Amino acid sequence: MHKRRExxxxxxxxxxxxxxxxxxxxxxxxxxxDGEKKGSYAETYGLTTGDxxxxxxxxxxxxxxxxxxxxxADSPPSANASFRDSESAxxxxxxxxxxxxxxxxxxxxxxxxxxxxxxxxxxxxxxxYSHRDxxxxxxxxxxxxxxxxxxxxxxxxxxxxxxTNKLAFASFDENKYKNDLKNTHPxxxxxxxxxxxxxxxxxxxxxxxxxxxxxVAAVMNKALENAHDEAAYINNLKxxxxxxxxxxLGEDGRSNFYSALKHTPSFKERDGGNYDPSKMKxxxxxxxxxxxxxxxxxxxRKYGDPDAFRPNQSTGLVDMSNDSNxxxxxxxxxxxxxxxxxxxxxxxxxxxxxxxxxTHANHYHAPNSSMGPMHVYESxxxxxxxxxxxxxxxxxxxxxxxKSWNTAPAKIKQGWP
Numbered sequence: 001m002h003k004r005r006e007x008x009x010x011x012x013x014x015x016x017x018x019x020x021x022x023x024x025x026x027x028x029x030x031x032x033x034d035g036e037k038k039g040s041y042a043e044t045y046g047l048t049t050g051d052x053x054x055x056x057x058x059x060x061x062x063x064x065x066x067x068x069x070x071x072x073a074d075s076p077p078s079a080n081a082s083f084r085d086s087e088s089a090x091x092x093x094x095x096x097x098x099x100x101x102x103x104x105x106x107x108x109x110x111x112x113x114x115x116x117x118x119x120x121x122x123x124x125x126x127x128x129y130s131h132r133d134x135x136x137x138x139x140x141x142x143x144x145x146x147x148x149x150x151x152x153x154x155x156x157x158x159x160x161x162x163x164t165n166k167l168a169f170a171s172f173d174e175n176k177y178k179n180d181l182k183n184t185h186p187x188x189x190x191x192x193x194x195x196x197x198x199x200x201x202x203x204x205x206x207x208x209x210x211x212x213x214x215x216v217a218a219v220m221n222k223a224l225e226n227a228h229d230e231a232a233y234i235n236n237l238k239x240x241x242x243x244x245x246x247x248x249l250g251e252d253g254r255s256n257f258y259s260a261l262k263h264t265p266s267f268k269e270r271d272g273g274n275y276d277p278s279k280m281k282x283x284x285x286x287x288x289x290x291x292x293x294x295x296x297x298x299x300x301r302k303y304g305d306p307d308a309f310r311p312n313q314s315t316g317l318v319d320m321s322n323d324s325n326x327x328x329x330x331x332x333x334x335x336x337x338x339x340x341x342x343x344x345x346x347x348x349x350x351x352x353x354x355x356x357x358x359t360h361a362n363h364y365h366a367p368n369s370s371m372g373p374m375h376v377y378e379s380x381x382x383x384x385x386x387x388x389x390x391x392x393x394x395x396x397x398x399x400x401x402x403k404s405w406n407t408a409p410a411k412i413k414q415g416w417p
Contacts (some may be wrong), residue, residue, distance in 0.1 A: 040337065040389045051363075051371060052336035055150075056327055058092060058364050059339055062149045063325060066162025091369035094145045098122045100138045107415035112383035114415035118147065118365055121376040124416055129158065131406035132271075150364040150374055155285045155342040158359075158407040159399050160266045163342065165287055166256040168318040168395035169216065170311040171208030172200075177306075197292070197304030201392040206385040207353055212316040213284050213396035216248065217347075220282040220398065230262055233277035247314035257317065264400040272402040280400045281347060283408040286358065286384070288341040288391040293326040301329035304392045318395050328390055337390045343379070346408025357412045358384035378414045 042052060095118045104123035107114035116124075122139050130137040139147070139157075146156040155163050177200060186195035223236035237258070241249035251257045261280065266272035273279045291308040292300040300308075311318045327339035343358035350356050358379050365374035385394060401408060 042336070042338075049334065049336040052327075052338055054371065055363055056325075056339045058149065059152065059325060062152055062156075063162065066146075066156065067164070091366045091371070092148055092364045093367060094141060094148050095119055095122060095365055095374075097138065097141070097144070098126060100126055100136065103127065104416045107378065109415050112380040114378045115375050116416075118361075118374040118376055122147070125157075129407045129409065133404045148365040148374065150361045151342045152340070153364070153374075154359050154361050154376065155344045158344050158346065158401075159283070159285065160272075160401055160405075161264065161399075163285060163287070163397065163399070164263075165320045165323060165395065165397050166263070167260045167398045168287070168320050169209055169213040169316045169398070170309070170318045170393070170395050171205040171212060171316060172310050172313075173203045173205065174310075174313055177203040191299070191303065193299035194303040196306040197300075197392065200291075200306035200310075201304060204392075204394065206387075206394045206396075207381075209311070209316070209394065210284075210286070210353060210381070210385070210396045213398055216316075217282040217284055217398050219244065219246070221347075224277045224280055224282070227277040229275070230277060233261060234258060247312075248317075251315070251317075257315075260398065261400055266402055266405075267400060269402075272404075273400075279403055281403050281408070282398050283347045283401055284345040284396055284398055286343040286345065286394060286396050288343075288387055288394050289323060289339065290326070290328040290337065290391055291393050292328060293322060293324050295326075298329065301326070302331040304328075309393050309395070320395065341388070341391065343384050344408075346412070347410060348408075348412055349410040353381045356381045357414050360384070378412075380414070 042048075098119060102123050104120050104127060105116070107116040107120075122144065126136060126139055130139065143157050147153040149156065152163065180199045180203065181196065184199070186192060190198075219240050220237065223233055223240050225236075227233035227236050238249060248257055261267055261277060264273075264280070267277075267280055268275060289309075290301075291304045291306075292302065293308065294300045294305060297305070309318055309320070309323070325339045328337035330336060341360065343360040345356065345358055348356050358381065360377050360379065362375045362377070363371060367373040387394060
């Protein structure tokens, strides 16, 4: 892996696992206790402001390519020569194809995380996650192109459509937040905006947010059973919510909650759901991001917006419509923060959240640049949810994939074999 010689000082730059150049050593990983909030990845690994800039720009381009509908899934976004050759793309490359029958190597394990290179992940994906109707598939160029975007690429290649984050859940303790504001004070040299943002961040509970998303996904999957048209699915869903006295029953008919299935591209595809809800299943992924996305308020961009992206206290739903993938803005000269991090969960049946596995990556694949090649991680929940200084929100998002896909198996073995 190539590395730049010039680095920002540890105190003046920030980025996330979606921006790390290398995997931490065993000793480094051991120095971070389970569940402990970490600093930025740039602080730890010496990423430059240029690295962070490339990552954020490419993340934005991935969003544009993924949501535009052009080119299609069979024609990768990077097929556009001007995009591929763009300097701001940071020399992203599509990983080469891997033989379908090649067995993956063991991942490198340290603490609650295991890592591997992107080529080995492709081999594991082909052996474990690629199945369509029971048959293993070779990862296509279009899929490898999606994968090459890094953290969002992992979720993208497994979920099918680019993640839209419309059905997101979180948990926020409103009463404790008010009490903490009343009974605590800013730290020395901490601004009021920074204080309120920090207190808000501390009152989000990712474990409860994930639990809420799992419960809702279970209700949706029960409603999908034996529902061969959308009306039957909605009726089943409402009946199950009524049985559980769930506040989601009161969602408006135009809510993302009720419209999520019909807006999923693979639901409509002939080799996907083919408009038959019983052929689909609800699965989960996660997004970490920064709350301060108000372009008019420097303080909210620096220290987070305590009022932004809070879940509905009754339903747990988070309105993500104002999420523009804007990173934390610098409070000091030379700072730079990455804009988001994605983790893929799927449909695991492990009851203990701390034993669940989240698949994510360090950054986009650029083996011939100073950024270096992409690495893939399988992290247990505590390691995934601990987060980084780049983010103050963690949302757990439900989407749908065809049951015939095996990209979200019930059991996941960390690393290999």
